[in-house]
Amino acid sequence: MNRTHRQRGITLSGLIYACAFIGLLAVVAMRLFPLYNEKTKVDFALERVAAHAESAKMSKLQIAKLAGRQFEVSDVDRWTVPEFAKLLKIEKVKGSKRKTMNLTYEIRGPFFGDLDIVLNYNNTLMLGEPVTD
Helix, strand or coil: CCCCCCCCCCCHHHHHHHHHHHHHHHHHHHHHHHHHHHHHHHHHHHHHHHHCCCHHHCCHHHHHHHHHHHHHHHCCCCCCHHHHHHHEEEEECCCCCCEEEEEEEEEEEEEECCEEEEEEEEEEEECCCCCCC
């Protein structure tokens, strides 16, 4: 009686490679998550400011202060209100009384050593209108 069994599974070296690969992916995800999280918090705060009923009638500094309060709630501490006001662009829409709010900046975070991860943020919203998805 000759019984042959096919062995199935993973070898020790295959297991080590798989663990190393999963570990590398986890490290990359841990480095990218803070940047992505800040982006989503800034998006949420700007959408709240844009949806504010009176935001279309406010000055740039008033909008920056309103956004600063939203950033405090969302725990975004990248800027002070004057720094944020310099980055924020408020423009009137041609042929209308409406205004747009634009924020463009660069989120830079460390990756490994001298290597950085850069996320370019650019978001334009219409002021005074509820944001719909």
